[in-house]
Amino acid sequence: MQLKLYDTLTRQKRDFVPLDWELGLPKAERRVRMYVCGPTVYDFAHIGNARPVIVFDVLFRLLRHLYGNDRVVYVRNITDVDDRINARAAELGVAIRELTERTYRDFAEDVQALGCLPPSFEPRATEYIEPMQAMIERLIDQGNAYVAEEHVLFHVPSMPDYGELSKRPLDEMLAGARVEVAPYKRNPMDFVLWKPSKPGEPAWPSPAGIATPGRPGWHIECSAMAWRHLGEMFDIHGGGIDLEFPHHENEIAQSRSAFHTPRMARFWVHNGFLQLEGEKMAKSVGNVVTIRELLKNWNGVGWPGETLRFNMLRTHYHQPMDWTVAGVEESHKILLSWYEDLSPVSVDEMPPPEIVEALCDDLNTPELMTVLHKLKREKQSGSLGASLRFLGFSGDISKLYRTYTLEAGVGQYAVSLPSTVQFSVQRYPNELQEQIAALKEARDRARKEKNFAEADRIRDELKKMHILLKDLKDDTTLEVER
Ligand code: AMP
Ligand code: ZN
Numbered sequence: 365m366q367l368k369l370y371d372t373l374t375r376q377k378r379d380f381v382p383l384d385w386e387l388g389l390p391k392a393e394r395r396v397r398m399y400v401c402g403p404t405v406y407d408f409a410h411i412g413n414a415r416p417v418i419v420f421d422v423l424f425r426l427l428r429h430l431y432g433n434d435r436v437v438y439v440r441n442i443t444d445v446d447d448r449i450n451a452r453a454a455e456l457g458v459a460i461r462e463l464t465e466r467t468y469r470d471f472a473e474d475v476q477a478l479g480c481l482p483p484s485f486e487p488r489a490t491e492y493i494e495p496m497q498a499m500i501e502r503l504i505d506q507g508n509a510y511v512a513e514e515h516v517l518f519h520v521p522s523m524p525d526y527g528e529l530s531k532r533p534l535d536e537m538l539a540g541a542r543v544e545v546a547p548y549k550r551n552p553m554d555f556v557l558w559k560p561s562k563p564g565e566p567a568w569p570s571p572a573g574i575a576t577p578g579r580p581g582w583h584i585e586c587s588a589m590a591w592r593h594l595g596e597m598f599d600i601h602g603g604g605i606d607l608e609f610p611h612h613e614n615e616i617a618q619s620r621s622a623f624h625t626p627r628m629a630r631f632w633v634h635n636g637f638l639q640l641e642g643e644k645m646a647k648s649v650g651n652v653v654t655i656r657e658l659l660k661n662w663n664g665v666g667w668p669g670e671t672l673r674f675n676m677l678r679t680h681y682h683q684p685m686d687w688t689v690a691g692v693e694e695s696h697k698i699l700l701s702w703y704e705d706l707s708p709v710s711v712d713e714m715p716p717p718e719i720v721e722a723l724c725d726d727l728n729t730p731e732l733m734t735v736l737h738k739l740k741r742e743k744q745s746g747s748l749g750a751s752l753r754f755l756g757f758s759g760d761i762s763k764l765y766r767t768y769t770l771e772a773g774v775g776q777y778a779v780s781l782p783s784t785v786q787f788s789v790q791r792y793p794n795e796l797q798e799q800i801a802a803l804k805e806a807r808d809r810a811r812k813e814k815n816f817a818e819a820d821r822i823r824d825e826l827k828k829m830h831i832l833l834k835d836l837k838d839d840t841t842l843e844v845e846r
Contacts, residue, residue, distance in 0.1 A: 365430070365717070365720055365721060365724045366379055366380075366724060367379070367380040367426070367427075367430060367723075367724045368380065368724060368725060368726050369600070369631050369633055369726055369727075370633070370682060370726050371630075371631045371632055371633070372529060372605075372608060372632040372633070372634050373528060373529050373627075373631075373632045375531075377726055378631075380599075380600075380631060382394070382395075382396045382397075382431070382599050383397075383597065383598070383599055383630060384396075394431075394435060395435055395436070395437050396427050396431050396435055396436045396437065396599055396600075397437050397439075397593075397594040397595070397598035397599045397600070398420070398423070398424065398427070398436070398437070398438045398439070398594075398598070398599060398600040398601075398602065399439045399440075399441075399586070399589075399590040399593075399594055399598060399600070399601050399602070399629065400416060400420045400438070400439070400440045400483075400601075400602040400603055401416075401440075401441065401586060401602070401603035401604075401607055401611070402440040402441045402442050402443065402486065403442065403443065403467075403468075403471050404443040404444075404446050404448060404449065405442055405443065405444055405449065405463075405464045405467035405468045405471060406446065406448045406449040406451075406452040406453075406463065406464075406467060407452060407467065408467070408470055408471075408474070408654040408655065408656050408657075409470075409471050409474055409475075409654065409655050410645060410652050410653060410654050410655065411638060411640070411645075411653050411654070411655060411658060411672075411687055412604075412637065412638040412639075412645055413655070414474075414475070414478060414655050414672070414676065415604065415635050415636075415638050415676060415681075415685070416602060416603055416604050416635050417440075417475050417478065417480055418478055418479075418480060418673055418676045418677065419602075419635045419676075419681040419727065420438070420440070420602050420633075421475075421479070421480040421481060421756060422677065422723070422727060422729070422755065422756070423600075423602070423633070423727060424436060424438045424481060424483070425481070425754065425755070425756060426720070426723045426724070426727070429720065429754070430720075430724075436484070437484045437485070437593065437594065438483040438484045438485075439483060439484065439485045439486075439487065439589065439590065439593045439594060440483040440485075440486055441486070441487050441488075441489065441585065441586060441589045442464075442468055442486055442487065442488045442489065443489050443582065443585060444464040444468070444488045444489055444490050445489050445490050445566050445579055445580065445585075446582065449463065449464060450565055450566070460566060462816075464488075468488075470656065473832075473834055474654075474655040474656055474659065475655070476669075477655075477659055477669035478655065478669045478670075478672055478673050479669055479670055479673045479756040479757060479758055480756065481756070485593050487589045487592070487593065489580070489585040489589065490566070492585065492588050492589050492592060493568045493580065495588040495589075495591060495592050496558075496580045496584050496585060496587075496588040497558075497571040498588075499584060499587060499588055499591070499618065499619075499622050500516055500557050500558055500571045500572070500584065501571050501572065502622050503518065503557065503618065503621060503622055504516065504571075504572055506621065506622075507519075507522060508522045508523065508617075508621040508622075509522075509557055510550065511572050511574060512548035512549070512550070513548045514559075514560040514570070514574050514575070514576050514578070515546075515548065515556055515558065515559050515560065516556070516557040516558040516559075516571065516572060516574070517548075517549060517550070517554040517555065517556060517557065518554060518555050518556075518557055518614065518617060518618060518621075519550060519551065519554055520551055520553040520554050520555070520617065521551055522621065523617045523620070523621055525616075525620070526553075526613070526617055527613065528613075528616070529608060529609070529612055529613050529616055529632060530608050530609035530612075530613050532609060537553055537609070537610075538552055538553060555581065555583065555610065555614050556581035557580070557581050557583075557584045557618070558570060558571060558572075558574070558578050558579070558580055558581065558584070559578050559579060559581065560574070560576040560577070560578040561576070561577055561578050561579050565579065566579055567579060582611065583610070583611055583614035583615050583618060584618055586611070586615050587615050587618040587619045587622070587628075590615075590619070590628075590629075591619065591622075591623075596619070596623035596625050597623070597625045597626075597627055597628065597629070597630070598628075598629055598630070599629065599630050599631060600629055600630070600631045600633055601615075601628065601629035601631070601632050601633070602632075602633045602634070602635075603634060603635075604634065604635050604636075604637065605634040605635065605636055605637060606637060607634070608632075608634055612632065615628060616628045634682075635681045635682070636679075636681065636682055636683050636684045636685060637684050637685070638684075638685045638686075638687055639684065639685070639686055639687065640652075640653060640686075640687050640688075641686070641687070641688050641689070642686055642688075653687075655672070658672055658692075659672070660836060662689075663689055667692060667696065668696075668760060668761045669758070669760075670699065670757045670758050670759075670760060670761060671692060671695055671696040671699055671761065672692070672695075673756065673757065674695045674696075674698070674699050674757065675687070675691055675692050675695035677729040677732070677733075677755070678691070678695065678729065678730065678733055679729070679730070680727070680728065680729060680730050681727055681729070682726070696761075699757070699761065700761060701740070702736065702740050702748060702752065703752075703759065703761065705743065705745045706745050706748065706749045706759075707745075710745050710746050710749060711745075711746055711749035711750055711753065712746035712747055712749065712750040713750065714750055714754075715747065715750045715751040715753075715754040715755075716735075716739070716744075716747045716750075716751065718735045719732060719735055719736075719747075719751045719754065719755075722734075722735055732755075735751075736748060736751060736752075739751065800826065800829065800831055800842065803822050803825060803826055804826075804833075804840065804842060806818075806822055807819050807822040807823065807826075807833070807840070808840060810822065811835075811840075826842070
C-alpha cells in the first residue's frame with residue numbers, strides 16, 4: 365500500500381518513498397529515517413505536547429508495519445539546555461541536571477501511559493555539543509556564519525532559499541526578527557548558533573576561538589542531533605506547526621548550508637495546534653493541563669492513557685484541535701463499547717487492510733474511526749481488536765489483553781502486560797512479591813530522607829525485575845514493564 369504524506373515544504377500530499385529505497389541501496393542497508401522535535405525538559409508536559417508524541421507514534425507504527433520493525437529509525441530529541449530550564453531550576457533551588465533528568469523521566473512515564481513506543485534514539489542536546497561545534501565551524505569557514513561580540517550568528521542572506529518552508533514574506537519575517545534585534549547582527553534576520561554564558565549558566569568551551577565559554581542556540585541542537593543519527597539528508601522531519609518558523613526554517617538553513625544538500629528532510633510533517641475548551645493553552649491564562657493531571661486527576665477524574673490517546677486521534681493531525689471534557693468522556697464511552705464484545709481469543713493477528721489504507725492516506729485517523737465503527741457494527745470483533753492493538757491501545761480499560769496475557773503468555777500477540785500493581789505483582793511468586801515490597805519500602809524511605817542516589821539505585825534494581833515505579837505527589841505505584 366502506498367503511503368501518502370502531506371509535506372509542508374511543497375504544500376502537497378505526495379507519495380512517500382524513503383531515500384534508501386529510491387537510491388536502490390542493498391536491501392539489508394535500507395532504513396526509513398524520521399526526526400521529531402522533542403520536549404524541553406523543565407516542567408511536566410502538557411496535553412498539547414502530547415499531540416506530536418501520539419501522532420508521530422502512529423506514523424512510527426505505520427512505517428514499521430510497511431517497512432519492517434528493524435528498518436525504521438525514529439529520533440526524538442530532548443532539549444536539556446535552555447533558558448527556561450535555568451530559570452526553573454533556580455526557582456526550585458535544584459541542580460539543572462537533576463531537574464532535566466527528573467522531568468525527562470516524568471515525560472517518559474507519561475507518554476508510555478499514552479501507549480507510545482519509545483523512539484529508537486532519544487538524544488540529549490548536552491551530549492551533542494561536539495557535532496554542534498563541528499557544524500558551526502564549518503558554517504563559519506564557508507561564510508554562512510560569523511562571530512560578533514562572542515556570539516556566532518548564522519547569516520541569513522547567505523542562504524538564497526531561506527524561507528522556503530514557511531513561505532512567509534520577507535517583511536513579515538523581518539518584523540518578527542526586529543523585536544529582538546541585537547546591534548551586532550549584520551542582518552536583522554540573522555540568528556544565534558552559539559552565545560556566551562554568564563557565570564553560573566551551563567557552558568562549554570566556545571568554537572571559533574571565542575574566549576568566553578558558551579552554549580548552543582536551540583536550532584543548531586536539532587540540526588546536529590539529526591545529522592549524527594540520520595545523516596545529512598533524511599526522510600521525515602516532524603513537530604508541531606508552531607515550530608515551522610523560525611525553528612524548522614533555521615534548521616533547514618543550517619543543515620542545507622553545512623552539507624550542500626537540496627533538502628534537509630524530504631517530508632516536513634506538522635501537527636496542528638491543540639487548544640483547551642476553546643481557548644489557547646497558556647500559563648498566563650492558567651489553563652495549562654498536564655498529561656500527568658489528566659492521568660491522575662482532571663475535574664475529579666483520572667483518565668486511562670488509552671482514552672486520552674483515543675481522544676487525540678479522533679481529530680486529523682493536521683487540523684487544529686479543541687480538547688474538551690465532553691470529548692474525553694465521549695471517547696471513553698466509545699472505546700469501552702468497542703471493547704465490549706472482544707474476547708482475547710477472538711482478537712485476530714493482523715488489522716484489516718482498510719485500517720492500513722486509512723492511515724496511508726496522510727494518517728487519516730477520522731477515516732480510521734469510521735472503519736472501526738463499521739467493524740463494530742458488523743461484529744467483526746477479531747479485526748476490531750487487532751486494529752486497536754495495532755494502533756497502540758493497551759486494552760487495559762477492558763482487562764481484555766490482560767486476561768489473555770496471563771492465560772496464554774506474552775509474545776504471541778505482542779500485547780501489553782497488565783499495568784496495575786494490585787493485579788500484576790500478585791502474579792509474581794510469593795518470595796518475589798516480598799522482595800519487591802521490601803525494595804519499595806526501602807526506596808520510599810530513601811526518598812523521604814532525600815537520598816536520591818539510593819532511591820535511583822533501587823529504581824534500577826526493580827527495573828531489572830521489569831517493575832517500574834511511578835512517583836506521584838503523595839505516593840509511589842508499581843507497574844509491570846510492558
Ligand atoms: P516545546 O517543549 O514547547 O518545545 O514543545 C514540544 C513539542 O510540542 C513541539 O513539537 C511543539 O510543536 C508541540 N506543541 C507545544 N504546544 C502544543 C499545542 N498546544 N498543540 C500542539 N502541539 C504543541
Ligand atoms: Zn527541533
